[in-house]
Amino acid sequence: MALAMDWPQTQVDEGSANSATILPFETDDLSPQNPTQSLTRYQYFFVPSHQKEENDADCVTKPGAFLRLGSYSDIEEESAQSDNGVAAYYPSRHIASETGDRVYKHAAGPRAAQSCGITMACDGRVLIKSEEKFFVETTDLVDIHCGKEIVITADTGPITAETGDQFSVAANKKVSLHSGAAANEDYVPSDKNTSGEKGVEIIANEGNSNAFLEAKDIVTHAHGAKTTHVDGTQTNIVRGEILDDIWGNARSIFRGSNLSLYFAGGLSYRASASLNISTSIDLDVFMMHFRFALSKFEMVKWNIDMNEVVFKTASVKTHLDYLMLERHRLSVESWDLRFNTEELAVKSKKIETELANLKTSISTNVQL
Secondary structure (H helix, E strand, C coil): CECCCCCCCCCCCCCCCCCCEEECCCCCECCCCCCCCCCCCEEEEEEECCCCCCCCCHHHHCEEEEEEEECCCHHHHHHCCCCCCHHHCCCHHHHHHCCCCHHHHCCCCCCHHHCCEEEEEECCCCCCCCCCCCCCCCCCCCCCCCCCCCCCCCCCCCCCCCCCCCCCCCCCCCEEEEECCCCCCCCCCCCCCCCCCCCEEEEEHHHCCCCCCCCCCCCCCCCCCCCCCCCCCCCCCCCCCCCCCCCCCCCCCCCCCCCCCCCCCCCCCCCCCCCCCCCCCCCCCCCCCCCCCCCCCCCCCCCCCHHHHCCCCHHHHHHHHHHHHHHHHHHHHHHHHHHHHHHHHHHHHHHHHHHHHHHHHHHHHHHC
């Protein structure tokens, strides 16, 4: 059985910069009498690059547009003989992944001449347009390399990226996730946030929508400062332990009410001096209060201590009993003084009576 392809051939003048060549592969007899013959099967369409000058011979060997079907072609093999010759035919990522002559031999596949592939190259644009659906499928690697910019736009539908393994996003500069943004809208400039030129920003509809993060363990490591702005209510619910290990100064400012509820035991230890200043009224209510101090220094200008009506210790009770006895003794002495005063009053009346009798006696003697 013989292989034959009835492709047209274009006759062009030798050295013409505008020549187009369609070459069929060489046909060989693959009859059972010649089963071991090996073929490099290919068909390519070659358009030379634009000739800038009359003596520019390189334009004839460099493709302006190139399409090869099947195994690697002779023109690809010849391009490998010159420096960076294959760069005009193959992507740089393919060239970097292969070594030596495998750059062109594996251009169609890993089985070299036994592989059939498609190679397209041009020094201009590649435009593909479909009025309906467009499908691309490969069972191995898809490597997309762009020297400048990649733009993927869906006018009305969603963009979905799924993987059965890892999903990585890496950028030399800013990584921005911005929902609610208009088409072609850039990320928020640095004068409106602090993400910086190489930062990561997540903006939910300019702050008008919600953001949700759920994970088993969440680790946040800030090598510098950390700032959190909450314009509404902040609620923290922790169903486990909390450890705050602060290696610097700690400041808390409350511009409203402060309510703390503790329903379990607590321990507070200070290994340094502290200063507490209150310019308002402090009200402490205790069911039971114990305080132990090695020493105490207190300066009070005005003090109203209601604890005097409570018997705190036995010594205070004994002192109060002593005061009661002193009061009773003073009361008895007061009664004694009162009795003495009444006795003096009786004696004074007796003296007055005797003086009256003496006066009467003197008057009687004078009349006689």
